[in-house]
Amino acid sequence: MSEFFGPLDSEGRVPPRQQTRVAAFLISAHCALARQFAFTLPMKLDSAWQTELNAQLHRESEIISLLLRATSWVPDLTLGYMAASWETAWFPAPMEGIPDRSLAVTAGLATLAHAVHAGIRPAALLPLEANADDPFVMALRRIEFESGRLLQAQILFLKGPELAPFRNAVSAALERRHAEIGKLWAEALEGVGITIPRAE
């Protein structure tokens, strides 16, 4: 077990089995976010903040498209079982303790997006020797970089005035989401020989 991808091939590329597992997890998570953003986005924008929702939807789509094309896919028999547990975890979970149903749903989505954008760092798995010109390597770096930017919308919303009265509920829900998704991510990686600190 290692904290990083490997062993790399002679050209500094990540083993296809590891590429497949990581890309499948990321596609599942970002696809779930894209779906939920799409359902939330109206055909005609009627608030300024919805422009950010539109941007989030299309950035998620970009990430999925990028992974589909940059990954060297190989068959992974455990993916069916794992994907089922991932998809279950992404189900919308309105935040408990918020009486306004619409706000609770949006806050729940924001915690999921925060946990995915902040807690999943695929580029941190790349060893120093990874080939910077390899499309999968470049894709992971780009996804991690873009996630840091996408995260800002979630931070603004979760720390914002609408949720200020529910600070404890927000904090607790977000920590739960981080722990849950961190655990899934760690389990997905363990199956391909990568170990990262596990969420308790």
Place this chain on the structure above:
Amino acid sequence: MPFLSHGSYRIRYELDGPAIGPAYVLVNGLTQYAELWAAYRDALVAKQFRVATFDLLGQGTSDKPALFINQDDQVAALDLLIGELGDGPVFLSGISFGGLIALRYAITHGKRLSGLVPMSCFAELSPQLLLLGNAMRTGLILGGTSYLQDLLLPMNLSDQWLKPLLDKLDSVKRQGWLVNDVYALQNLMESFLDFEPLTPQLASIGVPTMILNGEFDFLTPRALHETLRVHIPNSSLVIIPRAYHAFTLEKPALTADLLARFAEDVLAGRWQGNKAVWIAPEEAGGALAPFPAGYDHLRAIPTQGMNP
């Protein structure tokens, strides 16, 4: 790897050196992690100090609260760590953000300390520091941890330190990039959003205090350290020659020697703060020199001043 528990969060720490005897507790700067004190551990343990290092909440291997990190929680975590040290003398030192946490601790728990060493530190946000902090936060948001490191390295380290590393800066930055997460660093920075100056409370720090400031510190210049010197009763200011904000990384042998000598002087009853201004030697073991009488230590050119 031992951990302390603060509520639901875990704080990773390390104790080295003899269990009996004086202890030094070292508090990280904003983008740092406990391993960066390795040279200090070695030097201070060799002089029979016990050394405690840890990752603040949001740093390194400690838990990273997802949304809110309060500076009071950092002080509480520090108090837990100091509680692990028993009843012996405790000297507390921190750099930059860690220096601020050390100051807060000294204000609220000063009786537990035998000495305090704030380094590259501040008690208030001057307009320059506020705007630099805002710019660094924006840099982090727009460019990630790597961009923040790109800003901090040339601002806080000398040409002499940087020059041999210019073609391997990526590897210099890598560990800091790996262990620090954007959201956690952002939370640490945003713990300043409700910051109130500590200056009115500095007079309550009764312990011997040695303030260390790099000669060329751009991020927290002399004037910010002067606030500490003027308001902390039993203090003195020591200027580290040719040093920038991150002199703990650049001059570990000299800084560790100054820390050890300060603690030894305090324990031997030799320490006299007197709000004096000193110039540190260039190398470990050299003598400190008083700042030349009649000149203004707040200026970068030899200008006659009121009183050093």
